[in-house]
Amino acid sequence: MDMRRLWAIIEYLPALVFFSIASFIASRFLIAFFPSEPFGWQIFLTLAPLGREIGGIFPTSTLEYGVLAAAGFILSGAFCLLIARFPNWRRARFIGFHLSLIVLILSMGDEKVWVASLNNSGTLIQYNMIPSFSELDPAIICLFFGVICACLATHRDMIWALRHPVRRLR
Numbered sequence: 001m002d003m004r005r006l007w008a009i010i011e012y013l014p015a016l017v018f019f020s021i022a023s024f025i026a027s028r029f030l031i032a033f034f035p036s037e038p039f040g041w042q043i044f045l046t047l048a049p050l051g052r053e054i055g056g057i058f059p060t061s062t063l064e065y066g067v068l069a070a071a072g073f074i075l076s077g078a079f080c081l082l083i084a085r086f087p088n089w090r091r092a093r094f095i096g097f098h099l100s101l102i103v104l105i106l107s108m109g110d111e112k113v114w115v116a117s118l119n120n121s122g123t124l125i126q127y128n129m130i131p132s133f134s135e136l137d138p139a140i141i142c143l144f145f146g147v148i149c150a151c152l153a154t155h156r157d158m159i160w161a162l163r164h165p166v167r168r169l170r
Contacts, residue, residue: 007153011084011093013146014100017050018077021107024051025058025070050140054107076100090161094154101147108136108144 024047030040058069080100083093133141 008084010146010149011097011153012081013143014097014150015077015080015084016143017100017104017147018073018080020047021051021054021103022070022073022077023047024054025066025073029063029066049135049137050104050107050143052107053109054103087157090154090157094158097147097150097154101151104144104147108140 023043027040027043027047030037031044034040058065076096076099079092080096083089083096087093133144
């Protein structure tokens, strides 16, 4: 596989994060309206490790909030798809890709990736700096490291742009 093609595939992964969380929110509504359908449960259980923490922020009590949340994640994913196609939009790529990394890190909070132990008084007694990916699905681990690679690619592009400024002719 050509290295450019691999980087092109990796740069679409931040959009996949947003689309996955939007699908998780949509699956919650499928379960709410059609609880006996196994398709909604399959989507929900497959995407639960990725969307449980973020999906808990948005209530499923009203359809308007869920549609608004899912539309926001779909628009964010569409934004990431758009900026993946235009490599000259360096700042937008930097912000969009890092936003997807932050959303992905927040969504993995419930899966005990970053473990901190507290005693009864609430003081920190043990914190592990190395994340524990033992509870996660291998596809989510690959997605996490792929999004990190996409973010590193934006850092590479920003550094290249700083080293090779465009000369303006008068």
